[in-house]
Amino acid sequence: xxxxxxxxxxxxxxxxxxxxxxxxxxxxxxxxxxxxxxxxxxxxxxxxxxxxxxxxxxxxxxxxxxxxxxxxxxxxxxxxxxxxxxxxxxxxxxxxxxxxxxxxxxxxxxxxxxxxxxxxxxxxxxxxxxxxxxxxxxxxxxxxxxxxxxxxxxxxxxxxxxxxxxxxxxxxxxxxxxxxxxxxxxxxxxxxxxxxxxxxxxxxxxxxxxxxxxxxxxxxxxxxxxxxxxxxxxxxxxxxxxxxxxxxxxxxxxxxxxxxxxxxxxxxxxxxxxxxxxxxxxxxxxxxxxxxxxxxxxxxxxxxxxxxxxxxxxxxxxxxxxxxxxxxxxxxxxxxxxxxxxxxxxxxxxxxxxxxxxxxxxxxxxxxxxxxxxx
Ligand SMILES: *Cc1c(COP(=O)(O)O)cnc(C)c1O
Numbered sequence: 001x002x003x004x005x006x007x008x009x010x011x012x013x014x015x016x017x018x019x020x021x022x023x024x025x026x027x028x029x030x031x032x033x034x035x036x037x038x039x040x041x042x043x044x045x046x047x048x049x050x051x052x053x054x055x056x057x058x059x060x061x062x063x064x065x066x067x068x069x070x071x072x073x074x075x076x077x078x079x080x081x082x083x084x085x086x087x088x089x090x091x092x093x094x095x096x097x098x099x100x101x102x103x104x105x106x107x108x109x110x111x112x113x114x115x116x117x118x119x120x121x122x123x124x125x126x127x128x129x130x131x132x133x134x135x136x137x138x139x140x141x142x143x144x145x146x147x148x149x150x151x152x153x154x155x156x157x158x159x160x161x162x163x164x165x166x167x168x169x170x171x172x173x174x175x176x177x178x179x180x181x182x183x184x185x186x187x188x189x190x191x192x193x194x195x196x197x198x199x200x201x202x203x204x205x206x207x208x209x210x211x212x213x214x215x216x217x218x219x220x221x222x223x224x225x226x227x228x229x230x231x232x233x234x235x236x237x238x239x240x241x242x243x244x245x246x247x248x249x250x251x252x253x254x255x256x257x258x259x260x261x262x263x264x265x266x267x268x269x270x271x272x273x274x275x276x277x278x279x280x281x282x283x284x285x286x287x288x289x290x291x292x293x294x295x296x297x298x299x300x301x302x303x304x305x306x307x308x309x310x311x312x313x314x315x316x317x318x319x320x321x322x323x324x325x326x327x328x329x330x331x332x333x334x335x336x337x338x339x340x341x342x343x344x345x346x347x348x349x350x351x352x353x354x355x356x357x358x359x360x361x362x363x364x365x366x367x368x369x370x371x372x373x374x375x
Contacts, residue, residue: 002323005291008284009329009366012277022330022364023306025208026371029266034258046231048254050261055214057264058199062181062189064216066223069252069260070230073178073200076213077105079230079248080196081146083222084172086111090145091348093133093171095125096337097355098150101200102176103338111145115339115349122297123308123334123358124157125149130165133350141348144169149194150176153364154305155296156185159193174198177216181206182271182303183296191216196226201256206270206303207263209256270369271303277367278304285309290316294362306364308334314360321363332364 013020038044051069058067070076086092088110094102096115106113117129130147137144147166149157159175166173177191178200184190191197201212215230217223228234233247252260278295285293291309296302311317317333324331337359339349 002320005284005320006324006327006329009324012280013366013368013370017328019328020330020366021368022332022366023204024368025203025263026266026270026369027262028371029262031259031262034262035255038255038258044255045253046251048257050254050257051252054209054252054257054260054264057261058214058216061264061267062192062216064189064192064197064223065218065220066216066226068215068223068226068230069257070213070215070250071252072202072211073176073198073213074101074105074108075230075248075250076198076200076215077102077148077174077176078108079226079250080174080198080215081105081109081111081148082248083226083229084146084174084195086145089142091142092146092148093130093144094148094176094338095150095355096339096349096352097123097152097334097359098176098338099178099335100338100341101178102148102150103341103344106146106148107343112142113148113338113344113347115337115344115347115352117350117352118152118355118358119158119297120354120358121294122155122157122300123152123294123362124155125162126354127158127161127165129350130162134165134169144171146172146174148174148176150178151180151183151190153308154180154183154302155294156180156183156190156300156302158297159185159190163193178202178213179205179305180303182267182274183305184301186299187301189216192218195219195222201260201263206274206305207260207267209252209260209263212252212256212260273369274304274367275302277370278302278307281307281309281365291320304367307367308362308364310358310362312361317361317363330366334359334362334364
């Protein structure tokens, strides 16, 4: 039924028969050189030049005042939430349509995630839903200690509006920017709007350090605090071990940062290719009436991490899922809504009309950067 779509994807990736993954990393730069250098230096762990270098590269690229490398995005979010003052018993607003890490990071602070609806075009947290929730929120349900909007699949949510609303209510914003390295909103890199923003470098993201994350902030003082708190809160001294807070051991090992430096050197090429793939998909789906390509919302320059289309019905979407995966072209539905996961079914949500609509009909297409173009 969907032969033409599958043929198109196989042509795009010049892969006439083999398996096409959803998103595979590429290592066409100096990855091996830096890894060998790192091993030869013996500084593979908590000390070494690559961590500082990687942080500086991400800082320059994103325009943040400070970037702090951590073990993964989930830990980065947990630490950021702790640093903005989220405590056990608090409530943290986030969205239902996201990867489980956003909600888990909130839960690890002892706070309760509340799941708000998404906008249909951006897929991310709806400022209208946020406003509506704040109007009716009962303070006996818990103090709202933070808001975690998630930029989904490479697209920006209406982050300025969300920050404005939160500022009015004195709620700190921690952006889950795990999927959006390379994406900006009105010229400003995502993850630099809120008090903190957190990137991920998991193996399926735009670039990878094996596992890893980065806390971004536009406030240099907060950045210094983030570095201190995620590296056991040790007071610098040549031989003394003295700590001034209960810190986290979330620092990124130097060997992962070595991989990160090599990947950052290729980021522009990777983004150029990912945008070319997105344009090809967009053009292809313009011709079709049964599936709509979900483009970046107004104001957003996207990294097109995972290209997304939306079918008219769940039945059609499910048929395509079966047919594509059976034929070796990997496709995937969006995540099960957080409100439908067993550990979160009792959490508050706002009805999730758009999130349910999208979760039933949207699907991700293969979106790896093509190594040939990036070499
Ligand atoms: C990947 C991802 C994270 C963080 O994942 P880690 O594997 O912990 O780095 C967080 N939120 C979203 C939306 C993600 O996609």
